[in-house]
Amino acid sequence: xxxxxxxxxxxxxxxxxxxxxxxxxxxxxxxxxxxxxxxxxxxxxxxxxxxxxxxxx
Numbered sequence: 001x002x003x004x005x006x007x008x009x010x011x012x013x014x015x016x017x018x019x020x021x022x023x024x025x026x027x028x029x030x031x032x033x034x035x036x037x038x039x040x041x042x043x044x045x046x047x048x049x050x051x052x053x054x055x056x057x
Contacts (some may be wrong), residue, residue, distance in 0.1 A: 038044035
C-alpha cells in the first residue's frame, strides 16, 4: 500500500534531483563562461583551458 510518506519521499527525491541538475548546469556554464577571461587576464594557463580560447576578444 502506498502511504503519504512514500509519496513525500518520492517528491523530495525528484526535487533534490532537479536542484542538483540545475546546480550542475549553472556551475558548468559559469565556469566555462569566465574561463576565456581568466586566460586573457593571465590568471589561468591557456594549456589547461577546457575550451579553445581565441587570442582576441
